[in-house]
Amino acid sequence: MSRRYRAIISYDGTDFSGWQVQAGKRTVQGVLEAAIESVVCERIPVFCSGRTDRGVHARGQVVHFDLTEYRPARKLFLAFNARLPEDIRVERIASTRRDFDARFDATGKEYRYIIWNNPVPTPDTRRTTAHVRQKLNVKEMNAAASQLVGRHDFAAFCANPGYERDGTVRTLFKLRVTKRGNQVVISALGEGFLYKMVRSLVGYLIRVGTGELPAKDAAVILASKTRTARVPSAQPQGLFLWRVFYGKLPVSLP
Amino acid sequence: MSRRYRAIISYDGTDFSGWQVQAGKRTVQGVLEAAIESVVCERIPVFCSGRTDRGVHARGQVVHFDLTEYRPARKLFLAFNARLPEDIRVERIASTRRDFDARFDATGKEYRYIIWNNPVPTPDTRRTTAHVRQKLNVKEMNAAASQLVGRHDFAAFCANPGYERDGTVRTLFKLRVTKRGNQVVISALGEGFLYKMVRSLVGYLIRVGTGELPAKDAAVILASKTRTARVPSAQPQGLFLWRVFYGKLPVSLP
Numbered sequence: 001m002s003r004r005y006r007a008i009i010s011y012d013g014t015d016f017s018g019w020q021v022q023a024g025k026r027t028v029q030g031v032l033e034a035a036i037e038s039v040v041c042e043r044i045p046v047f048c049s050g051r052t053d054r055g056v057h058a059r060g061q062v063v064h065f066d067l068t069e070y071r072p073a074r075k076l077f078l079a080f081n082a083r084l085p086e087d088i089r090v091e092r093i094a095s096t097r098r099d100f101d102a103r104f105d106a107t108g109k110e111y112r113y114i115i116w117n118n119p120v121p122t123p124d125t126r127r128t129t130a131h132v133r134q135k136l137n138v139k140e141m142n143a144a145a146s147q148l149v150g151r152h153d154f155a156a157f158c159a160n161p162g163y164e165r166d167g168t169v170r171t172l173f174k175l176r177v178t179k180r181g182n183q184v185v186i187s188a189l190g191e192g193f194l195y196k197m198v199r200s201l202v203g204y205l206i207r208v209g210t211g212e213l214p215a216k217d218a219a220v221i222l223a224s225k226t227r228t229a230r231v232p233s234a235q236p237q238g239l240f241l242w243r244v245f246y247g248k249l250p251v252s253l254p
Numbered sequence: 255m256s257r258r259y260r261a262i263i264s265y266d267g268t269d270f271s272g273w274q275v276q277a278g279k280r281t282v283q284g285v286l287e288a289a290i291e292s293v294v295c296e297r298i299p300v301f302c303s304g305r306t307d308r309g310v311h312a313r314g315q316v317v318h319f320d321l322t323e324y325r326p327a328r329k330l331f332l333a334f335n336a337r338l339p340e341d342i343r344v345e346r347i348a349s350t351r352r353d354f355d356a357r358f359d360a361t362g363k364e365y366r367y368i369i370w371n372n373p374v375p376t377p378d379t380r381r382t383t384a385h386v387r388q389k390l391n392v393k394e395m396n397a398a399a400s401q402l403v404g405r406h407d408f409a410a411f412c413a414n415p416g417y418e419r420d421g422t423v424r425t426l427f428k429l430r431v432t433k434r435g436n437q438v439v440i441s442a443l444g445e446g447f448l449y450k451m452v453r454s455l456v457g458y459l460i461r462v463g464t465g466e467l468p469a470k471d472a473a474v475i476l477a478s479k480t481r482t483a484r485v486p487s488a489q490p491q492g493l494f495l496w497r498v499f500y501g502k503l504p505v506s507l508p
Contacts, residue, residue, distance in 0.1 A: 012377035057378050087377045123266035123341045124311050124494070128378045240378070 006096040019051040055236030108245040115184040130238030136209030145175040147218035155225040158194035203232040260350040273305040309490030362499040369438040384492030390463030399429040401472040409479040412448035456488040
């Protein structure tokens with residue numbers, strides 16, 4: 001009898017053309033499905049909590065898939081990791097209830113965007129951080145970020161508002177900027193995000209941090225519900241899908 | 255008139271065959287000298303504070319070299335970084351006194367060794383951390399490390415004691431293990447290190463951390479002055495030459 005599995009996956013997005021299978025391209029979904037096929041001798045579709053774009057990384061992507069017969073999770077864990085290339089790892093795997101859905105059951109997602117904030121980029125972090133040369137004012141960035149937290153229409157902070165089937169209203173539970181040494185981390189926790197919403201929020205916050213835009217206008221831009229050139233998309237290599245939540249979230253709205 | 259320059263260099267060692275020029279191999283020295291040659295139209299030898307092995311990274315390697323005529327440091331900084339591949343960066347460059355020597359003037363060096371301590375390696379850190387599956391006992395590691403600090407004969411913790419021209423006695427100012435999340439960092443600060451000494455110290459401390467060797471024997475192994483199989487060399491990809499000191503060191507011997 002068929003059995004549903006849930007797995008937590010990490011990947012270095014640098015050498016992938018994003019999540020979704022595309023002919024002739026190396027994608028996370030394609031490589032995962034090939035590894036599963038080499039174990040169970042059957043092509044099984046894998047569903048994720050949300051697609052990641054080309055160059056975006058994941059520390060805690062969640063996926064589900066069905067096998068036509070039961071196999072012990074521990075065996076699958078070892079077999080998949082033995083077959084996967086080293087830029088994808090299965091962190092955890094368990095059999096789960098038949099109707100678990102990695103995407104529709106998710107109650108929230110945390111993304112982290114990591115910036116190397118120094119005049120010179122550092123070679124060993126170049127694949128997994130975005131480089132910002134000008135010194136970022138973290139206090140100003142947080143002043144702008146706090147105006148964006150809550151339930152809002154985020155049309156001004158997404159790539160294609162017209163293509164969002166479920167509209168552009170979302171709840172952002174947390175948007176916080178922290179600095180440690182030369183590293184600035186932007187953490188965004190929301191019930192769900194529009195297409196390129198995190199990179200748009202980050203692109204905007206970076207412009208506030210460099211002083212190009214004033215923090216006080218964040219609410220004005222949000223209220224405009226219009227995406228304009230003042231909100232650029234930040235580069236993909238700093239972005240990580242950090243964690244996906246099911247059930248109760250570790251936050252309460254302010 | 256010739257002019258001496260001093261520069262701070264960072265590199266991701268993954269795709270280099272170590273520091274030193276070797277025919278047909280991509281090395282840090284070779285790539286640096288080629289970049290300088292493309293700017294000043296002359297092959298200039300570059301001298302570093304200490305060679306790094308294949309796969310070892312640097313955050314603050316210090317080098318010196320002489321140009322046959324003066325050029326503004328700012329121009330060299332921009333020109334070198336424009337020509338260097340993105341796995342090497344010049345962090346800083348300045349003209350310096352004629353007799354400055356990156357190697358012989360160094361009064362101390364700090365290395366850091368970064369371990370990803372989790373059952374599963376994480377793809378985005380795989381090039382710049384060593385993976386240790388078994389949970390490390392940091393307290394035991396520090397109990398062993400503290401016995402190694404001071405001025406000692408480190409013959410038991412280097413690759414080829416017989417080949418060390420200046421003998422095997424060195425002063426280790428600091429050897430400390432810290433943990434933050436899944437990351438364990440071993441920091442070693444010494445006046446200088448024998449060949450593969452840091453990786454030997456780390457290899458030994460990892461065995462203490464996993465419980466294979468007791469912390470209490472650190473002083474006994476040190477006193478044996480004999481390298482044996484109980485001291486393995488840790489993998490190169492976790493090791494960073496972090497900082498080179500000239501003049502007063504930020505430590506005092508305990």
